[in-house]
Amino acid sequence: MECRVLSIQSHVVRGYVGNKSAAFPLQVLGFEVDSINSVQFSNHTGYAHWKGQVLTAEELNVLYEGIKLNNVNHYDYILTGYSRDTSFLETVVDIIQELKKANPGLVYVCDPVMGDHGAMYVPELLLPVYKNKVVPVADILTPNQFEAEILTGRKITTEADAIEVMDLLHKMGPETVVLTSTDLLSKRGEEFLVALGSQKIMKPGGTVISQKICLDIPKVDAVFVGTGDLFAAMLLAWTHFHPKDLKAACEKTVSVMHHVIKRTITYANEMAGPGKKPSPAQLELRMVQSKADIENPTIVVEANLL
Ligand SMILES: Nc1ncnc2c1ncn2[C@@H]1O[C@H](COP(=O)(O)OP(=O)(O)O)[C@@H](O)[C@H]1O
Numbered sequence: 001m002e003c004r005v006l007s008i009q010s011h012v013v014r015g016y017v018g019n020k021s022a023a024f025p026l027q028v029l030g031f032e033v034d035s036i037n038s039v040q041f042s043n044h045t046g047y048a049h050w051k052g053q054v055l056t057a058e059e060l061n062v063l064y065e066g067i068k069l070n071n072v073n074h075y076d077y078i079l080t081g082y083s084r085d086t087s088f089l090e091t092v093v094d095i096i097q098e099l100k101k102a103n104p105g106l107v108y109v110c111d112p113v114m115g116d117h118g119a120m121y122v123p124e125l126l127l128p129v130y131k132n133k134v135v136p137v138a139d140i141l142t143p144n145q146f147e148a149e150i151l152t153g154r155k156i157t158t159e160a161d162a163i164e165v166m167d168l169l170h171k172m173g174p175e176t177v178v179l180t181s182t183d184l185l186s187k188r189g190e191e192f193l194v195a196l197g198s199q200k201i202m203k204p205g206g207t208v209i210s211q212k213i214c215l216d217i218p219k220v221d222a223v224f225v226g227t228g229d230l231f232a233a234m235l236l237a238w239t240h241f242h243p244k245d246l247k248a249a250c251e252k253t254v255s256v257m258h259h260v261i262k263r264t265i266t267y268a269n270e271m272a273g274p275g276k277k278p279s280p281a282q283l284e285l286r287m288v289q290s291k292a293d294i295e296n297p298t299i300v301v302e303a304n305l306l
């Protein structure tokens, strides 16, 4: 059976963020991907210069209208990421609601891209839209620590805080929440990055249990862009194949991430030369190029049940 994803994210000419990061890996895993580019930029905004266009809410409506007129607006998944405009984001929510009405089984995977490391890199007015309109319709949510904190108004300094924040996010709507990266100290030491996940599962009798997991991910001393987008796409794929097993889905997702990041940092360091920090251009992700890159990652990152 065909499984069709509507992916509303950025497009860049150079490099891999947004749809450039998400579409191909999903396609090699057998998903049909329809892409709407929320922006078309020369490159991601972490470079010294970036140029391009931002799609308006009206332009988004025109594209959706075309799809609808042809009666091909049937989706199994929606995936959203980087967006810079409040009315655009509100229109995305309208589209999601309409598509969910047409297919109640539709799963919405939301990466609430707003910022990282204590700062927002999209206009602040997007926060109330995410909080009040987007998160309530999301089924799977993939914030980083900063995004989870601003969505809930709670700081995360311990694992218990992270669990509480994930529970608060569940209360806002999503059944599955993954904190894709945190500043928490890993039990395995400073060389590891901690990610956490929580999934609510309805048992046959109607009782709801939650599976909570923690991942210690080998950390690389560099800042990558586009990793959140690849993470959300891979989580969509692996939760599709393991719908009630977040541990398995996250292990597969993070193992792909590790493979891509290892390859990226190796090339970046080679290009930068000894003792030099790689530039944003040199740190562009060395993206998944085949199904083998996804299915045979270099190592398997194991998750622990909490
Ligand atoms: N410096 C890093 N070292 C190792 N893995 C990383 C690093 N940065 C990102 N990743 C990988 O990418 C995933 C998503 O990264 P994250 O930074 O949380 O995304 P976002 O771009 O949304 O902030 C992490 O779970 C991890 O697997």
Ligand SMILES: Cc1ncc(COP(=O)(O)O)c(C=O)c1O
Pocket: 010, 011, 012, 017, 018, 039, 041, 043, 044, 045, 046, 081, 082, 113, 121, 224, 225, 226, 227, 228, 229, 230
């Ligand atoms: C154009 C664009 N898209 C997407 C992103 C999000 O990237 P990430 O996956 O690292 O959250 C960024 C971040 O700067 C960006 O500039």
